[in-house]
Amino acid sequence: MSRATAISLGLARGRMYRGAVNRCVNLLVHYPEGCSANCAYCGLAKKRPGNYQDKSFIHVDWPLYPMEEIIDAVNRAPSYVKRTCISMITNGKCRKDTLEMARHLGAETNVPLSVLISPTLLRFGDLVSMKEAGVDRIGVAIDLATPELFDKYRGSGVSGPHQWEKYWKTMESGLEVFGPRQVGAHLMVGMGETEWEMVSLMDRLWRLGVVNHLFSFFAEEGSKLEGKKQPTWSSYLRIQLARYLIEEGIGTLNDLGFDHHGRIIDFGLHQKELDDIISIGKPFMTTGCIGTDGRVACNRPFGNCLPDVKQWNYPYIPNDEEIDLIRQNILIV
Numbered sequence: 001m002s003r004a005t006a007i008s009l010g011l012a013r014g015r016m017y018r019g020a021v022n023r024c025v026n027l028l029v030h031y032p033e034g035c036s037a038n039c040a041y042c043g044l045a046k047k048r049p050g051n052y053q054d055k056s057f058i059h060v061d062w063p064l065y066p067m068e069e070i071i072d073a074v075n076r077a078p079s080y081v082k083r084t085c086i087s088m089i090t091n092g093k094c095r096k097d098t099l100e101m102a103r104h105l106g107a108e109t110n111v112p113l114s115v116l117i118s119p120t121l122l123r124f125g126d127l128v129s130m131k132e133a134g135v136d137r138i139g140v141a142i143d144l145a146t147p148e149l150f151d152k153y154r155g156s157g158v159s160g161p162h163q164w165e166k167y168w169k170t171m172e173s174g175l176e177v178f179g180p181r182q183v184g185a186h187l188m189v190g191m192g193e194t195e196w197e198m199v200s201l202m203d204r205l206w207r208l209g210v211v212n213h214l215f216s217f218f219a220e221e222g223s224k225l226e227g228k229k230q231p232t233w234s235s236y237l238r239i240q241l242a243r244y245l246i247e248e249g250i251g252t253l254n255d256l257g258f259d260h261h262g263r264i265i266d267f268g269l270h271q272k273e274l275d276d277i278i279s280i281g282k283p284f285m286t287t288g289c290i291g292t293d294g295r296v297a298c299n300r301p302f303g304n305c306l307p308d309v310k311q312w313n314y315p316y317i318p319n320d321e322e323i324d325l326i327r328q329n330i331l332i333v
Helices: 003-008 067-077 094-108 126-133 147-153 163-177 195-208 233-247 271-280 320-329
Strands: 024-026 083-087 111-117 135-143 183-189 209-214 262-266
Touching: 003 024, 024 067, 067 094, 083 094, 094 111, 094 271, 111 126, 126 135, 126 163, 135 147, 135 163, 147 163, 163 183, 183 195, 183 233, 195 209, 195 233, 195 262, 209 233, 233 262, 233 271, 233 320, 271 320
Parallel strands: 024 083, 083 111, 111 135, 135 183, 183 209
Antiparallel strands: none
């Protein structure tokens, strides 16, 4: 499980910036031989130097715990913990083992259960089996905004097994099995796409019935892209706000204005409306699967950046200082 999860469940010592808490029990399936995929930005990539057990994922340690201890900890978890999520890796054994884990967690705990699936390994029947085991939502890490970028960083460009078409077909199958808004797409900003390309993809997914879960590229040490910079903060803020407008029914892709670089220059709102929406802070918080209280449970504290007043995903409602900084940086000047 992630270090933040272990802290939240009382299995590890530590505290987080501004009193942030991890509202989701984030679990990662582990094998000594690791993952067979080779995604250029991933800390678990097959060709990343070093032993698999020494590799990191989203910049944190993932200490190992037996399922019995995890189940007991979930059942004793603080009230703010509202979901459990199993993240698959691309390993031939992971399909069967994830289903077994889901059956135990579904039967022996009382919080909702998600799976971040590995479409390359799965068939339609596996999704049905997950739902029968108690899984109520799935996530699909499309990550890249275009087929070309997907193939460059996850497919043939890195001798990887993943295919854009397979990911989309599996996501559409997920909608059939779990229903609209019960499938989330992980999208990563900063991989060479334009703001228009990312917002266009978010608009398409939302109309399809898929919820957008935004991430920022954040280089993993030792990965193929370790020297690549994060997207500019202002660009990420604009894409976050565009996602919020789309998913709250306030605007669509066609309501936004873009310059010749594909950057958002107009949100289609009067300045007062725009200021009011920015002021609530919610558009700039982490997006992920929700809990029983209707709020985002998978808030992944500081998974996109180090703790600071300027964050690429806030795991809490930004305070006045943070909102002022957002307002000063979100527009192109």
